[in-house]
Amino acid sequence: MSVQQAIREVEALLGKERVLTTVEDLACYSFDGTADAPSKRPDAVIMPKTTEEVQAIMRIASKYKTPVYPRGAGTNLSGGTIPIKGGLVVTFQMMNKILEVDAENLTATVQPGVIIASLNTAVAPYGLIYPPDPGTVSTATMAGSTAECSGGLRGLKYGVTKHYIMGLEVVLANGEKFRAGGKTVKNVTAYDLVKLFTGSEGTLGIITELIVKLIPAPEAKKSMLAIFSDLDDAGKTIAGIIAAKVIPATLEIMDKTTIETVEAFAKAGLPTDAEAVLLIEVDGIPEVVEKEAQAVVEVCKRFNGKVQVARDDAEREKLWAARRAALPALARKSPTTVLEDATVPRSRIPEMLRAIRAIAKKYDLLIGTFGHAGDGNLHPTILCDERNAEQMKRVHKAVDEIFRVAVDMGGTLSGEHGIGMAKMKYLEWELGATGVDVLRRIKEALDPDYLLNPGKMVAGRS
Amino acid sequence: MSVQQAIREVEALLGKERVLTTVEDLACYSFDGTADAPSKRPDAVIMPKTTEEVQAIMRIASKYKTPVYPRGAGTNLSGGTIPIKGGLVVTFQMMNKILEVDAENLTATVQPGVIIASLNTAVAPYGLIYPPDPGTVSTATMAGSTAECSGGLRGLKYGVTKHYIMGLEVVLANGEKFRAGGKTVKNVTAYDLVKLFTGSEGTLGIITELIVKLIPAPEAKKSMLAIFSDLDDAGKTIAGIIAAKVIPATLEIMDKTTIETVEAFAKAGLPTDAEAVLLIEVDGIPEVVEKEAQAVVEVCKRFNGKVQVARDDAEREKLWAARRAALPALARKSPTTVLEDATVPRSRIPEMLRAIRAIAKKYDLLIGTFGHAGDGNLHPTILCDERNAEQMKRVHKAVDEIFRVAVDMGGTLSGEHGIGMAKMKYLEWELGATGVDVLRRIKEALDPDYLLNPGKMVAGRS
Numbered sequence: 001m002s003v004q005q006a007i008r009e010v011e012a013l014l015g016k017e018r019v020l021t022t023v024e025d026l027a028c029y030s031f032d033g034t035a036d037a038p039s040k041r042p043d044a045v046i047m048p049k050t051t052e053e054v055q056a057i058m059r060i061a062s063k064y065k066t067p068v069y070p071r072g073a074g075t076n077l078s079g080g081t082i083p084i085k086g087g088l089v090v091t092f093q094m095m096n097k098i099l100e101v102d103a104e105n106l107t108a109t110v111q112p113g114v115i116i117a118s119l120n121t122a123v124a125p126y127g128l129i130y131p132p133d134p135g136t137v138s139t140a141t142m143a144g145s146t147a148e149c150s151g152g153l154r155g156l157k158y159g160v161t162k163h164y165i166m167g168l169e170v171v172l173a174n175g176e177k178f179r180a181g182g183k184t185v186k187n188v189t190a191y192d193l194v195k196l197f198t199g200s201e202g203t204l205g206i207i208t209e210l211i212v213k214l215i216p217a218p219e220a221k222k223s224m225l226a227i228f229s230d231l232d233d234a235g236k237t238i239a240g241i242i243a244a245k246v247i248p249a250t251l252e253i254m255d256k257t258t259i260e261t262v263e264a265f266a267k268a269g270l271p272t273d274a275e276a277v278l279l280i281e282v283d284g285i286p287e288v289v290e291k292e293a294q295a296v297v298e299v300c301k302r303f304n305g306k307v308q309v310a311r312d313d314a315e316r317e318k319l320w321a322a323r324r325a326a327l328p329a330l331a332r333k334s335p336t337t338v339l340e341d342a343t344v345p346r347s348r349i350p351e352m353l354r355a356i357r358a359i360a361k362k363y364d365l366l367i368g369t370f371g372h373a374g375d376g377n378l379h380p381t382i383l384c385d386e387r388n389a390e391q392m393k394r395v396h397k398a399v400d401e402i403f404r405v406a407v408d409m410g411g412t413l414s415g416e417h418g419i420g421m422a423k424m425k426y427l428e429w430e431l432g433a434t435g436v437d438v439l440r441r442i443k444e445a446l447d448p449d450y451l452l453n454p455g456k457m458v459a460g461r462s
Numbered sequence: 463m464s465v466q467q468a469i470r471e472v473e474a475l476l477g478k479e480r481v482l483t484t485v486e487d488l489a490c491y492s493f494d495g496t497a498d499a500p501s502k503r504p505d506a507v508i509m510p511k512t513t514e515e516v517q518a519i520m521r522i523a524s525k526y527k528t529p530v531y532p533r534g535a536g537t538n539l540s541g542g543t544i545p546i547k548g549g550l551v552v553t554f555q556m557m558n559k560i561l562e563v564d565a566e567n568l569t570a571t572v573q574p575g576v577i578i579a580s581l582n583t584a585v586a587p588y589g590l591i592y593p594p595d596p597g598t599v600s601t602a603t604m605a606g607s608t609a610e611c612s613g614g615l616r617g618l619k620y621g622v623t624k625h626y627i628m629g630l631e632v633v634l635a636n637g638e639k640f641r642a643g644g645k646t647v648k649n650v651t652a653y654d655l656v657k658l659f660t661g662s663e664g665t666l667g668i669i670t671e672l673i674v675k676l677i678p679a680p681e682a683k684k685s686m687l688a689i690f691s692d693l694d695d696a697g698k699t700i701a702g703i704i705a706a707k708v709i710p711a712t713l714e715i716m717d718k719t720t721i722e723t724v725e726a727f728a729k730a731g732l733p734t735d736a737e738a739v740l741l742i743e744v745d746g747i748p749e750v751v752e753k754e755a756q757a758v759v760e761v762c763k764r765f766n767g768k769v770q771v772a773r774d775d776a777e778r779e780k781l782w783a784a785r786r787a788a789l790p791a792l793a794r795k796s797p798t799t800v801l802e803d804a805t806v807p808r809s810r811i812p813e814m815l816r817a818i819r820a821i822a823k824k825y826d827l828l829i830g831t832f833g834h835a836g837d838g839n840l841h842p843t844i845l846c847d848e849r850n851a852e853q854m855k856r857v858h859k860a861v862d863e864i865f866r867v868a869v870d871m872g873g874t875l876s877g878e879h880g881i882g883m884a885k886m887k888y889l890e891w892e893l894g895a896t897g898v899d900v901l902r903r904i905k906e907a908l909d910p911d912y913l914l915n916p917g918k919m920v921a922g923r924s
Binding site for chain 2: 102103104105106107127148149151155156160162163172176177178179180182183184185186187188189190191192193195196198199200204215216239242243245247284285287288291343344345346347372374375376377410411412413414415416417418419423427430431432434435437438439441442444445446457458
């Protein structure tokens, strides 16, 4: 078989110890962080140490037309790293060095396998941070989160991964490599290849080195919790904060179902008769934080919110513990947790929350919704059981409707989880047939044989 | 001739009054803002009123294989809008409406021909700004500056055009259209088509509508001028300001040649024995501005800078008048002003200024350099005379060397002017043969016949 021939050639090059082929090893790479997704064992898992080895792997894969799946920590939530067509998984545990922290230019240069949190630990002594903060910062890798263009809680003020990727080294399907971007703040040389490969979900090339932007760490922070007995008041508060010209670092919302579940699980002191709570954090230099926190409190009160302001780090921790408990608390209630990331313009959040509630009722499902209200990125979380086929049919219908509603509201299929396998079928809703054709033309221009992460995002011509 | 046939079909559709063909009209569109560039008359200039008309024009152009050059105000500085292969120029004076200002979502939706300054006038009553500020804000259009990914003075703190383009409607070479992006802060649906078309210099599609991000206007500003008799001290000051965790809104530098020229022209009170001046502006809420201004003054003094702080708007105006006089003052000294935008990592600015000075000496040329020190984006400005063939040979050699040095320092060919016709020949220096091949594959995937802005950025296969 040609896949086996490819594996033998890779083994000859890298040695057998960096080419895993036992059933036990392969099983670990047959799935990823996505619930309710298919699984499939790869034929081998390869651990290169250098860009040149990645190039060699791709040359061999090209020769034998063997699919290749670049993989970070597999924490994505869209089936983005499942080796659905068999072939070779390439992982980057052995390319995990922070090559440089350049405090003067506010950049870091890293290998693909560096964990996001490790980078933040390394730059902290310089008083700097790398802001993108997906929930998986302590396991997710720099190249994985770049390929997925991960978001997080601070999107509104700080942006997402794409805003911090300044330069990339990429290996193409044919084994050739190139570099684009660099340490300059401004760069308009030709098409923005750095942005094209950021968020390309491993379908256009393999990222083998990254230059990322760092920013000064905020000196101070202040957190507030506001409780609302009316969803519209919560919505007006979100709008009112922005209208007061305050851009909070985080502006999170939890709906009634989530509040009840969190409270039952974590006893965080949330009032279970509330319709919504907002968790707000402002940051910056101390004078700004004071001023902005006051403005936020005023807006919350104006729209009938009951506000608690954390007076110290312990109180701040307690407020955030409730938010962090949202997903574990929901997940604890059922064997399967289908976590989506439908995203709408900020002004339409109350409407979207109501639509999700109606969909839950229609399909007789429990859906808790929480998420990043500041940037319109909601996480409707469906509590279900994969073994219950009848229920899962209702779940799939509900998911279809949630995305249909999000797109109809001028939103997007994915705020931060990516398209992967999970949302390919919806793509035309957002981009139209012409937009999807543009994706396909770009994919085929760079990877005509669909060797890189096949079965994700862009379907081949049928 | 097929071009004439295409023009007749467009006339039949739009009426003759929106299809210009007189020699006088065509002459106006035979060149753009770029000095030392070739000129060429188009066969017609077309003024569509709707996206559907743009689609019809592209269908006709496709049928007759007629080149099409989308054009805003033609203020670019890389020959990006010169109709070098003849054909049809398409302009957007009649698609210049601001369709919506959405203060709640902090977005505006505009037609391609809206002038940048007009958008800022329209959003000012909401206390909002659209930050990208190329020198040509009062004439340049939204789609033109998006296609070129214009920069400006505020790049370090506020980013450039690409950071503010959230959604696009695009007409492709074949006349089909699609939309990507929208009003959501987060969007990771598929490849980042919005970013791919931003900065694509009209070579991939025609932008027919834009959704852009707005931000709250800063409440206060403070400007400072610092004078240095040693170039290294100026460099250390730039680094020191960043190290002090201050990100100024603007951080401009002028070299000795520029200072002397500005002073002779504008009598702004600059000391002509200075080696460099820095012009620094911090902005934000008043408390921050005070604190950051103090930090900047301290850093300037630490590195032997003589500092003036503007005490009021009149003094602020006076400081900035000197900076604004830089280009006119330099331009006044010679018939031709070759203005480049070689960009290096911020830390290498003193080294780059010295390299430019050495190149000026080597080729016996007068080069004044000013620019955006905060983001490493320098504007070496060569004063020359296009009619002097011998001198222009030296100018071209000097330009070659300036870009070679910039790339060797880890910089880029273009910080904000684009590649256009002017810098195609250097592309491999930055992107390598493989990177240039990636550009070509993307171009040919979307515009296989090179109908859109041919002769710019991406050369066809030879």
